[in-house]
Amino acid sequence: MARAWHLMRRPNGMPVIEDFALKDYALPALGEGMARVRNRWLSVDPYMRGRMNDVKSYVPPFSLDAPMSGGAVGEVIESNDPSLAPGDMVLHMSGWRDETIEPASNFNKLPPIPGVEPQAFLGNLGLTGGTAYFGLLDAASAKEGDIVFVSAAAGAVGSAVVQIAKAKGMTVIGSAGGADKCDFVQSLGADAVIDYKAGSLVKQLAGAAPDGIDVYFDNVGGDHLDAALALARKDARFAICGMIDIYNEAQPTSLRYIARIIAMRIRLKGFIYTDYMGQLGDFYRDMGGWLASGQVKSRDTVVEGLDQTLDAFLGLFKGANTGKMLVRL
């Protein structure tokens, strides 16, 4: 028997533990062409909150009372397919569980990149780093010399944005909550850091960017988005990546500065990592180089054990992570 987290009912607002259950589930037989994988690392990501609603979105909703899914890195234990051998490390989408048996085609063998640990494929070499890379450089068309503001800059995606922007010669202002996270953002090379718990975002951003901003990378929505609108320069570009502020809320977003979209000819663009699957070559090349040279560093918040997966997920909405939140099995 394997064990997996199941969604038992649709959360109303912020999820609570009663919405979920960690249950045994039956693995299928190891048929021809299949492999058995034991998970070593599980990813928890804010976008998963959307999948808990019964709403058609860019990823289908989780089914009720069935194993949940998500990014994971595991080790092949048994294989009935020539493409995989025991000991191979693979990236796949059957997270939230300890073990799975599936067709070998569901598993992607990790490429051997020297000095890169397997869990990086859930972080800077995976959805997290790719979201930062394509959002900043494509959705926001950020270029050398731009003044970039990024919210949740101590988070998984945000901390990658800060480092990529610096590697590309941009000026970076990051926001984070509390002194420790602000110190972390500073340590990543940000030119200025704003503590969103320490007062008006608009005033703080105006202080950090007296000439305004060219690019905003939005992980948060709400007041952060409004402050970015307030400080946007002409032809500013916003990459809209996440709105963690409202994933759990029925409250509408209230924007005072939205009419500046017109005056400043601002462009806002929503995007999703999977839109860029055809351009992964560029990403692996650049990010691989930055990781090798140390221009981008990975910082993970690691939680131990399948039992703690839900806590790790809920922690995303309480600012419990610095860098990428991972579960080690």
Next chain:
Amino acid sequence: MARAWHLMRRPNGMPVIEDFALKDYALPALGEGMARVRNRWLSVDPYMRGRMNDVKSYVPPFSLDAPMSGGAVGEVIESNDPSLAPGDMVLHMSGWRDETIEPASNFNKLPPIPGVEPQAFLGNLGLTGGTAYFGLLDAASAKEGDIVFVSAAAGAVGSAVVQIAKAKGMTVIGSAGGADKCDFVQSLGADAVIDYKAGSLVKQLAGAAPDGIDVYFDNVGGDHLDAALALARKDARFAICGMIDIYNEAQPTSLRYIARIIAMRIRLKGFIYTDYMGQLGDFYRDMGGWLASGQVKSRDTVVEGLDQTLDAFLGLFKGANTGKMLVRL
């Protein structure tokens, strides 16, 4: 002596008559290279509300206790420059007054387009039609086959958007307030019309566009923008042209569906007519052709006399106009 409307104090919210005064003002002498122009048509436009605030925006604020400005068509009465002769009709920016004396270079002689009346250069061949043309085709990248939603579709810009979209082979849904205006939008060729006074915009738009929308042309902001977010299809493009709902309000805009920017990869782009001054050739060619063929028709709401200019302007925010609002002197 000439007469001109003066802004006497900055309005607080919706402007009131006490914020303005119609006063005599002294014309300069008709020096070398100058011309005297008597205005025949004055344009009043929603964007002028922004110029009444003391805020740096895409056009400078009106000075206090000085003649206001804005688009106008006038007739040359006297000229001390070889480029202009009495009887010439000119387009210029010294509206809100009956007469002006200025360097001849401030006046643009109207090109002789058969069948086009001079006031069209304040409407479909001017800022109004150009805003519709460049916003729809460039800012929103609208193309044949797209499902287009346009707010304030009975207004000056909106009614041009409806007709241009139909001329280009798009499906068009327009919103307007009240049965008369809805009938007018229908008469322009819209495939469906929504009366925003008749119930939930989201529900009405879902009914008119069961498969969603590809393009939204925003003249209004607020609930219209939110409904467009709610119904946007993947890769939808929004041209953000005006937010008449909030020009006079200190209230923030409240959006329930903003996170759909991410799920649907929506692009929003603010723009202003004057950004496209280098591309007027395309616009004159296309719009001239549509006006000649009757594919685009001009409908004006005409108010008589300089004394009524302020009422005409305030009427823009009360839905007093169908099509372009003009003042005839």
